[in-house]
Amino acid sequence: MPRRVTRSKPIEPAAGDGLDLSPVREVVDELDPRSNLIAVLQRVQERIGYLPEPVIDELARLSGVPASRLYGIITFYAQFTTEPTGKHRIQVCHGTACHVAGATRLTEALEQELGVDDGGTTADMSFTLGSVACMGACSLAPVMRIDSETFGNLTPDGTRKAMRGVLKELGLDPAELRVAAGDEDGPDG
Amino acid sequence: MADKVKKTAAKKAVPRKAAAPQARRAAKSGVRVAVSAAADGKRRVAVCAGTACVFAGSFKVHDAFVEAVAAAGLSDKVDVVIVGCHGLCSQGPLAVIAGEETYYPRLKPADAARIVHEHLGAGTVVEDLLYVDPQSGEKIACWHDIPFYKQQTRIALRDVGVIHPERIDEYIARGGYEAARAVVSKKKPEWVIDEVLASGIRGRGGAGFPTGLKWRFAHASPGDEKYVICNGDEGDPGAFMDASIMDGDPHAVIEGMIIGSFAIGAHHGYIYVRAEYPLAVKRLRIAIAQAEERGYLGDNVFGSPWSFHLKIKEGAGAFVCGEETALIASIEGKRGMPRSRPPFPAVSGLWGKPTNINNVETFANIPWIIANGAKAYAALGTEKSRGTKAFSLAGKIVNGGLAEVPIGSTIRQMVYGVGGGIKDGREFKAVQLGGPSGGCVPAALIDTPIDYESLAATGAIMGSGGMVVVDDTTCMVDLARYFLDFTQKESCGKCVPCRLGTKRMLEILEGIVAGEGQDGDIERLETLAQTIKTTSLCGLGQTAPNPVLTTIRYFRDEYEAHIYQGACPALACTALIAYSIDVDNCTGCTLCAKKCPVDCITGEKKQLHVIGQAECIRCDTCREVCRFDAVDVLTGQAAQDLIGTPR
Numbered sequence: 001m002p003r004r005v006t007r008s009k010p011i012e013p014a015a016g017d018g019l020d021l022s023p024v025r026e027v028v029d030e031l032d033p034r035s036n037l038i039a040v041l042q043r044v045q046e047r048i049g050y051l052p053e054p055v056i057d058e059l060a061r062l063s064g065v066p067a068s069r070l071y072g073i074i075t076f077y078a079q080f081t082t083e084p085t086g087k088h089r090i091q092v093c094h095g096t097a098c099h100v101a102g103a104t105r106l107t108e109a110l111e112q113e114l115g116v117d118d119g120g121t122t123a124d125m126s127f128t129l130g131s132v133a134c135m136g137a138c139s140l141a142p143v144m145r146i147d148s149e150t151f152g153n154l155t156p157d158g159t160r161k162a163m164r165g166v167l168k169e170l171g172l173d174p175a176e177l178r179v180a181a182g183d184e185d186g187p188d189g
Numbered sequence: 190m191a192d193k194v195k196k197t198a199a200k201k202a203v204p205r206k207a208a209a210p211q212a213r214r215a216a217k218s219g220v221r222v223a224v225s226a227a228a229d230g231k232r233r234v235a236v237c238a239g240t241a242c243v244f245a246g247s248f249k250v251h252d253a254f255v256e257a258v259a260a261a262g263l264s265d266k267v268d269v270v271i272v273g274c275h276g277l278c279s280q281g282p283l284a285v286i287a288g289e290e291t292y293y294p295r296l297k298p299a300d301a302a303r304i305v306h307e308h309l310g311a312g313t314v315v316e317d318l319l320y321v322d323p324q325s326g327e328k329i330a331c332w333h334d335i336p337f338y339k340q341q342t343r344i345a346l347r348d349v350g351v352i353h354p355e356r357i358d359e360y361i362a363r364g365g366y367e368a369a370r371a372v373v374s375k376k377k378p379e380w381v382i383d384e385v386l387a388s389g390i391r392g393r394g395g396a397g398f399p400t401g402l403k404w405r406f407a408h409a410s411p412g413d414e415k416y417v418i419c420n421g422d423e424g425d426p427g428a429f430m431d432a433s434i435m436d437g438d439p440h441a442v443i444e445g446m447i448i449g450s451f452a453i454g455a456h457h458g459y460i461y462v463r464a465e466y467p468l469a470v471k472r473l474r475i476a477i478a479q480a481e482e483r484g485y486l487g488d489n490v491f492g493s494p495w496s497f498h499l500k501i502k503e504g505a506g507a508f509v510c511g512e513e514t515a516l517i518a519s520i521e522g523k524r525g526m527p528r529s530r531p532p533f534p535a536v537s538g539l540w541g542k543p544t545n546i547n548n549v550e551t552f553a554n555i556p557w558i559i560a561n562g563a564k565a566y567a568a569l570g571t572e573k574s575r576g577t578k579a580f581s582l583a584g585k586i587v588n589g590g591l592a593e594v595p596i597g598s599t600i601r602q603m604v605y606g607v608g609g610g611i612k613d614g615r616e617f618k619a620v621q622l623g624g625p626s627g628g629c630v631p632a633a634l635i636d637t638p639i640d641y642e643s644l645a646a647t648g649a650i651m652g653s654g655g656m657v658v659v660d661d662t663t664c665m666v667d668l669a670r671y672f673l674d675f676t677q678k679e680s681c682g683k684c685v686p687c688r689l690g691t692k693r694m695l696e697i698l699e700g701i702v703a704g705e706g707q708d709g710d711i712e713r714l715e716t717l718a719q720t721i722k723t724t725s726l727c728g729l730g731q732t733a734p735n736p737v738l739t740t741i742r743y744f745r746d747e748y749e750a751h752i753y754q755g756a757c758p759a760l761a762c763t764a765l766i767a768y769s770i771d772v773d774n775c776t777g778c779t780l781c782a783k784k785c786p787v788d789c790i791t792g793e794k795k796q797l798h799v800i801g802q803a804e805c806i807r808c809d810t811c812r813e814v815c816r817f818d819a820v821d822v823l824t825g826q827a828a829q830d831l832i833g834t835p836r
Contacts, residue, residue: 037522038505076524076681078506079464096427096621096657097583099671105809112786132465133508133675136429137241138583138657139278139590150244157784157810 023047024058033063037073041080050081086121086128088170090114090163091145095134098142102155106142107131109156113163115178123180126172231268232309233287234258237350239274239433239591240468242281246298247271250282253301261305273437274429275350277337278590280320285332292332294320323587323609337588340606342569344577345393345430345553346593349437354472357479360440366485368559369447373495378408381452385555387563389575394420394511394548395623395652396728397574397641400555403545406535407453410543415455418539418546419446420516421462421469424508425624426675428655430579431549433591435462435469438553439476443499445552447490448559450497453545458499461516464506473501508625508679512727513538513546515681526681527727548653550579570596574640578651584621584658585612594639601635604658615660619743623652625672625679626732628739629665648739650732664761665744666751670698672736676729687730690721694737704764706752711741756825763807767828770798770811774819781811781820802832 027043044059045051051074060067074080090110094103107118110129114122121128137143140152144159151162167174236242236251254269275283280294284304291314293304300318307315319328320335329335343349352359360366372381386401407415419442423431435442446458462470477499480486488496502520509515510525517539519525538544554576558566567575574596580603583589587609594607600620604610611617619629622639628649630637637643641651659668677691694717697710718734725731741748750756757765770781770790777795782788789805792798800811812820823831 033522035522038519039503042503042505073522073524076507076526077464077504080505094426095583096624096655096671097589099426100584100657100659100663100668102809108806108808109786133424134426134428135240135244135465136432136581137244137278138427138429138581139241139281140244141583143244145244152244155810155813156786156808157813160786 019048019052019054021055021058024055025062028059028062033059033065037063037065037070038077041070041074045080050084052082052084056082084121084125086125088127088147088166089145090127090129091132091135092118092130093135093137093141093143093145094131095136095138095141097138098134101141103142105156106144106154106159109159110144110163113160113174122177124177126170126177231266232263234267234269234284234304234309235272235275235287235351235353236269236284237273237275237281238271239278239281239350239436240429241278241590242274242283245281247282247296249298250284250296250301253298254284254305257302257305258309260302261310263305263309267305267309270353272351273349273354274433274591275332276341276346276591277335277588279588280590290331290333292320292330292335293318337590337592337607337609340602341593342577342595343593344557344566344569345434345441345550345579346591347438347557348441349433349591352438354437354439355475357440357476357483360438364560365440365556366444366491368556369444369451369485370491372448372559373451373491373493376451378452378454381448381559382408384563385452385558388558388566389563389570390551390554390558390566391574391641392548393550393554393578393653395626395650397651400547400551403535403547404449404452406533407455407543407545410536412543413454414457414542415453416539416542416544417446417450417453417455417458418513418516418520418544419458419460419549419552420511420513420546421460421466421549422504422511422516423463423466423549423653424511424679425626425653425655427581427583427621427657428624428653429581430591430654432463432466432469433581434549434553434579435460435466436472439469439472440480441553441556442473442549443476443480443486445547445555446499447485447497448555449545449547449552451495453543455543455545456496456498458497459502459520459539460499461502461504461510461520464504470501470503477501507681508675509681509727509729512729515727516546517544524681526683527729529726550654571638571640573642574651578639578654580639580654580656582608582656582658584656585615585660585663586610586658587612596640597638599636599638600630603639603656604635608658611658611660615662618659618661618663619665621649621657621659621668621736622655623650623732623735624655625676626650626728626735627652627655628735629659629668629743630739631743633743648735648742650735662759662761664702664757664759665740665747666698666757667702667759667761669737669740670695670702673698673733676733680729680733684724684726684730686721686724687726687733690717690725691730691733693717694721694734698737701748701751702757702762702764704751704755704762706748708752710752711745711748715741750825754825755829758824760822760824765828766807766822766824767802767831768800768805768807768809768811769821769823769831770800771819771821772797774817776817776819778816780814780816784810784814786810 031040033040056067056070092107142154144151146166234254258267282296283294307313382404390400391397486499504510507525510519512527515525515527534544570576577593578596579593592607617632619631621629630647630649644651673695677695680687682688718738721734750758775797782790787804789801790798
C-alpha cells in the first residue's frame with residue numbers, strides 16, 4: 001500500500017472562522033506529518049484546544065494528507081475532539097475498581113449538579129464532564145479529578161460537596177453554568 | 190559476570206562525573222527534587238510519587254520535607270527525593286527513611302517537620318506515625334517486615350519505589366546496565382536467545398507466549414532492517430503495573446530493549462506509551478536522554494560495534510492498540526486497526542519489516558535474567574509458568590497496590606496474604622483477573638494457583654495483571670455489563686463479530702440490569718459469546734465475552750434473579766431497588782431530607798420520614814448520610830410492592 005499521498009491540486013487556505021490557524025503550520029514545520037501524523041494531531045490539539053473542520057482542512061492543505069483520512073484518525077482515537085471543550089475539565093474515573101466502588105453514581109451526581117450529560121460541556125463553557133477508563137489510582141476509588149485537583153474515596157454526596165466547593169472557589173454561580181453565551185445546542189440533559 | 194572488577198570501577202567513577210549535568214537537568218526541567226545529585230554520605234528521605242500517592246498529595250508532603258530539612262539546617266545532610274510507586278498505594282502518601290528503611294504511611298504535610306526533627310534530628314523513630322498492621326494491631330517500623338511486602342518476590346519491580354527514576358546513577362548503582370553491557374560486548378545473539386528461552390519467561394502482556402521463542406523468530410527473519418517495540422499501551426481498566434515500571438524504573442525497560450535489540454538484530458526501537466500516561470512519557474524521555482549521553486543508546490553502545498536508537502511514540506487513546514498489529518498501525522500514523530496474522534510481525538511488522546514486540550514488564554525482567562542467569566529465574570514459579578508476575582491489586586481489598594509474586598501463588602495468598610483481606614470486614618465474592626479480556630473467579634475457587642493454565646481452566650486469564658477484588662455489594666451482571674460496555678466502545682469496527690456481536694451482547698445485558706430481561710437471554714448471551722470468541726479477528730473480540738461467560742458460569746443465579754424475580758441480590762442495579770425508611774430506626778433528624786438532591790423525602794422534625802418513590806432517583810445519598818442505619822434498600826417483590834404503593 002502506498003504511504004505517500006500525492007497532493008492533487010493546491011487547496012485554498014482554510015477560512016478558519018476566526019480561529020488562529022498559525023499553530024498548524026508551526027507544528028507541520030517542526031514534525032513531518034508523514035511519519036508522525038498522530039503526534040502532529042496531538043500537538044495541534046494541544047495548541048488550539050480541539051480539531052474543528054477549518055483546522056483539519058488547513059492541516060490537509062499543508063501536509064498533503066487528505067482531510068478524510070485525518071478525520072478518520074481523529075474520530076478513531078479517544079484523545080482527539082472536534083468540539084471545543086470547557087475551560088475546566090472534570091474527569092470521573094470509571095476503571096474497574098472505581099466502577100465497583102460506585103463511579104456511576106458520581107457521574108450521575110455531577111450530571112445533576114452541572115446540568116450536562118457525561119461528555120458534555122456546560123452552556124457557559126466553563127466545565128466539560130468526562131469519564132476516563134482508568135487513572136491507575138485504584139486505592140483512592142472512586143476518584144475524580146477537576147483539572148489537576150484530585151478527589152478520592154468519594155460518595156455521591158461528597159461529589160456534590162466537592163463540586164460546589166470548586167464552584168465557590170472559582171466564584172461561579174451554579175445557575176450561570178446553564179446560561180449559554182451563544183446557545184448552539186444547549187444542554188440536552 | 191566475568192567483568193565484575195571493571196563494572197565496579199565504572200560504578201564508582203560514573204556518578205561523580207555525571208553529577209553536575211544531571212543536577213542542571215533536574216533544575217531545568219522543574220523536577221521536584223533537591224538539586225543535589227550525589228547522595229553519598231547523606232541520609233535519604235524517599236517520598237513515593239506513584240500515581241495514587243501523587244493524587245493523595247505526595248508532592249505537598251515532599252515539599253514539606255524539603256522545607257523542614259532546610260529549616261532544621263540539615264540540607265547538606267539529608268537528601269529528599271521522589272521515587273516511583275512503592276507498592277502499598279492504600280497507605281499513601283508515604284515516605285521511607287532509606288538505610289534503616291523506616292516506613293511512614295498516610296502522611297500529611299504537617300508530619301514532615303516532626304519526622305525531620307524527631308527522627309532525622311534527634312534520632313528517635315516517630316512511633317505514632319508508623320504503620321499499624323490491621324491484623325495484629327502491631328506497629329511495624331521497617332517496610333520489609335510489613336506482610337504486604339514480605340510475601341512478595343520483586344524482580345520486574347526490583348528498583349521501583351527504591352531508586353529516583355530520574356537519576357541514571359541510582360539505577361547503575363544497583364547493577365543497572367551491566368547485563369546490557371556484557372551482552373553487547375561479549376555475547377552472541379544466539380546465546381541471549383537461548384538464555385531467555387531457558388529462563389522460561391512468557392510474555393507478560395497477557396497472551397503468555399514464550400519470549401525466547403518470539404525473539405528466535407524475529408532473529409531468524411531475513412533482512413537487515415528490523416524493529417523492536419515495547420508495548421506500553423496498558424489499557425485494562427484497573428491495571429497499572431506497566432505504568433509503575435515506566436514511571437518508577439524507566440532504565441530497566443530501556444536496558445531490556447537494548448538486550449532484545451541485540452538478540453534479534455534490530456537497530457531501531459520504539460516504546461509505545463498510552464496517551465493517559467504523561468508521567469511515564471516524561472520519565473522515559475529523561476531516561477533515554479541520559480542513556481544516550483552515556484553512550485548506552487545510539488551508535489556503538491557501551492563502546493561496542495552495536496547500535497541501537499530508541500524513540501517514544503505516544504498513543505492517542507485506543508484500547509485496541511495494545512494488540513500488536515494495531516499498535517504497529519498506530520505507530521505508522523494510521524487508525525489503530527488490527528490485521529489478520531500471518532504474516533506475524535516477526536516476519537512483516539512495522540513498515541513491513543521484521544518486528545519484535547514485548548510488553549513493558551517482560552523487558553524489565555530481561556536484565557535481571559541475564560545478570561542472574563536463566564536458572565535463577567526458572568527456579569521461581571511453576572513448571573509451565575516460570576518466574577514472577579506483577580499484579581495491581583484493587584477493589585474491595587485492604588492493601589490495594591502493586592505486588593509481584595512468584596507465578597503459582599494462589600488467589601488466597603494474594604487476597605488474604607498480600608492483600609490483607611476484604612475491606613470493612615465484608616465477604617469475598619470474586620476476583621476479576623485480566624480486565625475486559627479476563628474473567629471472574631469466584632470465592633469457591635480461592636485456592637486456584639495463579640498461572641496461565643490454571644486460570645485458563647477457570648475461564649479467566651492471567652492477562653496483564655489487573656486483579657480487582659469484589660465483595661457482596663457488587664452485582665456480577667452489572668460487572669459483566671460494565672466490561673461489555675468497555676469492549677463494545679473500544680471495538681475498532683473492522684470485523685463484524687466484534688463490532689455487532691459485542692453491541693448485541695451489551696444490549697441484552699443492559700436490558701437485564703434495567704429489569705427488562707427476557708426468558709432465553711442467558712442462552713442468547715452464551716451463543717453470541719461462542720460465536721464472537723471463535724470468529725473475531727483479534728484478541729479484543731476473541732476475549733471480550735470472557736467476563737460474561739465467567740459470570741454466567743459462576744453466578745448464573747444472579748442473572749436468573751434479575752430476569753425472573755426482578756431482583757438484584759447485590760442491591761446495586763438501580764432499576765431493581767427501592768429505598769425505604771425504617772420505622773424503628775428513624776429519629777426524624779431531617780438530615781436525609783436536607784441532603785436529598787431531588788427533595789423527595791418528607792417528614793417533620795423528630796417524626797418518621799418518608800421517601801417519595803415516584804421522585805426518588807436511587808442516588809444512595811440518604812442511606813450514605815443516615816447516622817442511624819434507618820434507610821433500607823429493597824429489591825425484588827418488596828421493592829415492587831413499595832414502588833407500587835400509592836402515596
